[in-house]
Amino acid sequence: MNTAFIFPAFIADYTEKEVDFLVRNGIDINVYIKNVSGVLELDLPLFSYNSIEYKQDELLSQIIAYLFACAISDALRSQSIKPDFVSGYSMGIYAALYAAKSVTIEDGANLIVNAFKIVEEVTKTGEYGMAAVIGLSVDDIVQLISANKLDAEIININNKHSIVIAGVKKHIKLFLILAQKEGAMSVSELTVNTPYHSKYLMNYSKKFENFVQSVDINKAEIPIISTYNQRLCISSEDIKLDLVHNLTEKIHWHKTMQKLIELDASCFYECGAGKDLTKIARFIDGDYKIKSIYKL
């Protein structure tokens, strides 16, 4: 029986139990914020559940999700709960690296900021977006995109009923209307302007790779499961390659969870604010339990 720590990318909704959980474990999230503020030379606001900046700003929302994930991982370790494997959903990869002791908290934050800056010219156009679709199959979605000549693509499969797409924003919006007509149970546009994990970022792959090579990334003490190809990444080289893939290639969360289950992971901890990964796990078969910190 193995334990896996899994790390979300963004925070859709706080359970508002996160800060209490950390305080009970002697951790102040604002200390984490202050530490990385200095290193990143960013004026990060102190956290409160009502912080608008951390909800509206795409970069800050990634940073706060990362810091909560790192803090929660630290809190679990302080309770002697240690993972056998880690994996990060989308931008959750950086917190997974931290938990695997492959990067420092500052270097992880630095990777997030630089990944964001490198693709910022795409983000700034406001022309791209992402969306989640629930209730249509992969074939349905591919067919809808193809039949309507939409500039969009599937970039992640969360589970058998939940799929994420990225593409040109106006096409994403049209897709959402068509998907509902087709019988999707629900559709939602994500509040991002960056088409993560898609072909639209391919041109930035080399630039990000060059940056990643300049970062001090250590051999992982705990294997990191790639969401790109589900391989176990341990060496610095493998991790660096996976970081680049994670930004510009499609990921597959469903397969990643299946891989962890194959590796006998039966106890998962969702290391992050909210409970998005617990919700997504609803249609991932296996004999396992996910513990969200809001229940601990």
Add this chain to the structure above:
Amino acid sequence: MAQITDKTREEVKEVVLDFFAEECEMEIDEISEDSSIIGDLDGDSLMFLELIEIFKKRFNLNIELKIIGKFAVKNPVQTVGELIDMQLLIIEHENNILNL
């Protein structure tokens, strides 16, 4: 077409209340037919899908999720009572639900 009886309604209600009680870690008597699925129970569409799958197995239903999706878009549910009523319609009409 399945015949819906009082017993069926009771059975569906029991399954729905048990489901939400377990998902939301609440006591069954804390959930009523007036409970708001989103506001009170933090429900979402994946929960709805899971309930459909539970009833699909339990009543051996021939249903396509896309058909339920089309029906749900036109007939959104907000409360547990409305959800129970929709599940009963699905059990009764299966893929013919769109013809209602």
